[in-house]
């Protein structure tokens with residue numbers, strides 16, 4: 291079951307500059323950065339309860355965010371629903387015909403399990419579903 295809007299992600303061409311903007315100009319609390327090898331991204335999180343802002347930047351210059359930045363220069367990249375049982379949500383949505391970008395969940399930021407729904411299944415919006423670490427079996 292989907293229980294919360296976990297985060298909203300923005301793709302940024304200059305992570306350091308974007309972190310400074312969100313800290314200094316918007317005054318958001320900075321939780322730190324994390325490289326997510328499986329998703330080939332460097333991320334920065336700004337908790338803004340009950341959700342948070344995630345800045346995403348290509349890790350080592352490659353991966354899907356690099357392609358996105360090449361095409362669009364930056365922008366609103368995805369939103370993420372938190373699930374209390376990701377396998378069950380994936381199965382339910384697959385049954386309804388939703389397509390996913392991977393066969394199963396991958397390891398996301400904060401050791402969560404994460405999977406992306408193909409944007410063409412959601413009117414062009416990229417939606418991630420995650421299940422926080424410690425919450426998955």
Ligand code: CO
Nearest residue numbers: 299344370418
């Ligand atoms: Co995300």
